[in-house]
Amino acid sequence: MAAFTLKINGREHQIDVDPGTPLLWAIRDNVGLTGTKYGCGVAQCGACTVYVDGQTVRSCSLPVSAVGKSEVTTIEGLTSKEAVAVQKAWAAHDVPQCGYCQSGQVMSAAALLGLNPKPTDQDIDLAMNGNICRCATYVRIRAAIHSAAKSLEG
Amino acid sequence: MRVVGTGTLALLAGSLAAVAIAAYPGLRRADAAPEAVRMAAGLKPVTDFARIKNKDERAVALFEEAGKVLQSPRCMNCHPAGDRPTQTDKMLPHQPLVVRGEAGMGAPGGLACTTCHHEANFDAARVPGNPKWQLAPIEMAWQGRSLGQICAQIKDSKLNGGKTMAQLVHHMAEDELVGWGWNPGAGRTPAPGTQKQFGELIKAWADAGAACPKG
Numbered sequence: 001m002a003a004f005t006l007k008i009n010g011r012e013h014q015i016d017v018d019p020g021t022p023l024l025w026a027i028r029d030n031v032g033l034t035g036t037k038y039g040c041g042v043a044q045c046g047a048c049t050v051y052v053d054g055q056t057v058r059s060c061s062l063p064v065s066a067v068g069k070s071e072v073t074t075i076e077g078l079t080s081k082e083a084v085a086v087q088k089a090w091a092a093h094d095v096p097q098c099g100y101c102q103s104g105q106v107m108s109a110a111a112l113l114g115l116n117p118k119p120t121d122q123d124i125d126l127a128m129n130g131n132i133c134r135c136a137t138y139v140r141i142r143a144a145i146h147s148a149a150k151s152l153e154g
Numbered sequence: 155m156r157v158v159g160t161g162t163l164a165l166l167a168g169s170l171a172a173v174a175i176a177a178y179p180g181l182r183r184a185d186a187a188p189e190a191v192r193m194a195a196g197l198k199p200v201t202d203f204a205r206i207k208n209k210d211e212r213a214v215a216l217f218e219e220a221g222k223v224l225q226s227p228r229c230m231n232c233h234p235a236g237d238r239p240t241q242t243d244k245m246l247p248h249q250p251l252v253v254r255g256e257a258g259m260g261a262p263g264g265l266a267c268t269t270c271h272h273e274a275n276f277d278a279a280r281v282p283g284n285p286k287w288q289l290a291p292i293e294m295a296w297q298g299r300s301l302g303q304i305c306a307q308i309k310d311s312k313l314n315g316g317k318t319m320a321q322l323v324h325h326m327a328e329d330e331l332v333g334w335g336w337n338p339g340a341g342r343t344p345a346p347g348t349q350k351q352f353g354e355l356i357k358a359w360a361d362a363g364a365a366c367p368k369g
């Protein structure tokens with residue numbers, strides 16, 4: 001076990017874990033933020049997506065010891081204008097089915113719009129294909145991202 | 155792999171993973187080489203080639219030996235001829251779908267290599283990593299090419315990132331992303347031999363005039 005200070009959503013959290021603990025479990029079990037989900041544990045489903053210094057990261061694929069002083073953002077701390085637009089569009093399109101994958105979907109969608117304000121269908125597929133949805137909400141996800149992009153135009 | 159609590163959450167998590175694995179046969183553990191096969195095959199030392207008197211023949215033989223490394227899945231997977239890397243010893247298309255993008259690190263706004271691959275291998279998630287993790291540029295594509303074609307490509311400074319022969323030897327012998335091939339993390343067959351032996355073979359090939367295999 002070792003002591004780590006994680007900066008998550010602007011707050012510092014002291015935790016004592018094995019250095020090889022995936023960030024996902026530190027976020028969920030040690031910090032108690034359970035919006036970030038576990039789906040596969042092997043960087044294949046996207047349910048555990050967070051931002052590390054603003055960049056999307058699968059939190060199951062990163063050990064706590066590699067986080068250092070980086071700023072972690074989880075779904076609970078997502079406040080960018082893209083995120084707000086995505087959340088509104090998600091509600092308008094009634095995107096979630098069971099909801100399990102959705103925090104990862106929203107994290108990836110907001111990150112996409114931050115980097116590419118007018119994504120094409122192909123851009124969306126390339127950005128989102130690492131986020132698996134067992135309820136197959138893909139068509140609504142794509143439509144909602146287009147709506148969110150439109151709403152951000154002004 | 156860790157299981158979340160009990161009840162619905164665990165069921166959902168389980169089926170999410172099951173969907174992922176069913177959808178992508180490439181993810182099955184069976185795709186990895188069995189442990190016995192995964193032991194690194196060896197490389198012949200440079201001294202074994204000294205008896206070949208003809209310089210060009212010696213260079214070709216040395217390059218063919220070094221080619222065991224160049225053509226190993228650990229190297230080939232990130233030297234694709236298309237936009238998508240491959241993975242595993244079977245060189246299956248990378249899952250999830252990622253593309254090279256302008257800098258060989260993913261499409262803009264799409265999935266970047268660094269979304270999953272970090273500074274070091276992370277065996278708990280079976281994700282390989284290295285500080286320089288990225289795709290080789292398209293002009294360094296090796297997949298689908300013969301060893302002779304790869305050889306000609308490696309020597310051509312227009313296609314090898316402007317490297318002189320000395321820089322090329324240094325790159326092969328010292329580069330840390332090249333070196334990852336011998337330290338690929340759990341479940342992956344390392345490249346044959348060691349990076350040191352590989353570097354020596356490439357240097358001896360260059361010193362012998364750097365002739366390429368035919369074809």
Ligand code: FES
Pocket residue numbers: 037038039040041042043044045046047048049058059060061
């Ligand atoms: S839990 Fe991290 S990608 Fe599936």
Ligand code: FES
Pocket residue numbers: 096097098099100101102132133134135136137
């Ligand atoms: S909404 Fe159920 S897994 Fe995506």
